[in-house]
Amino acid sequence: MKSLRWMSIAATLLAPTVNAESIDSILSHYTDSARTEAPSFSGFDANRGKDLYFKEFNAGKKDTPSCTSCHTNNPTQAGETRAGKSIDPMAVSVNAKRYQSLKKTEKWFRRNCKSVLGRECTAAEKGDFLMFMKNS
């Protein structure tokens, strides 16, 4: 019983270090990938991310031509899914829970880039997008 308690205390103390993912660690992951994609890569740009966020595409699914279709014109505001469910804001300034897991971030980029752009996003696009969210 006593050892169990110590184990759970140790687990609590260790958990954050084991799982320390943040927008910065995710960005650095995408930096590595972007360099592999293009050796000329020279860093992410929040303005390019903003353009991506607002751009209308026509190669994806017809109900979701843009990020704004569900996430609104303002990433600090809550969005809404097509099924009417609220989506928490994406901007880091108002939602600290975002971008804490590379796996989750990748899952949503994969799905939503396919829905909106009709293809997966490049690492450069993902990094630009995250810079925009970090600055929003």
Added chain:
Amino acid sequence: MRFKTLLLTALFALPASADDDYIKPIADQVTKDECSACHLAFPASMLPKASWEKIMANLDNHFGEDASLDVQTTERITEYLIAEAGDTGFWSSKFLRGLDSQNSPIRITETQYWIREHRGISDAKWKSERVGSKANCVACHRGAERGYYEDD
């Protein structure tokens, strides 16, 4: 004291489970988390096995969106939905009444039961700001996430 609590619990639990408006919500946490990321985690008993199989085999084109998941998660959710589907138990779910077993729907809103229960709701109401989508159960059924579908 303890007996009294038990008795009271039993009394309250009884009408809930026998209530026509109660439909068991998704209990599997992974299934609940993944499905409810975009919409109410619709109860498995609202569709037959064959419908869930079709839906889960086409997550990359899920009602107009890419909702794909890794293979392991997809398999787990499929297993759960099939185990709890409307035609799994001895008594079929009321959502299965009148369904063509050779051509099972992928939309709950295409089942006879759903259509009958929602007859008389105007187009304007479906399109209203508050509702917006037939998948937005909670707009009117406030207790839907807990399994209660009485009107608000």
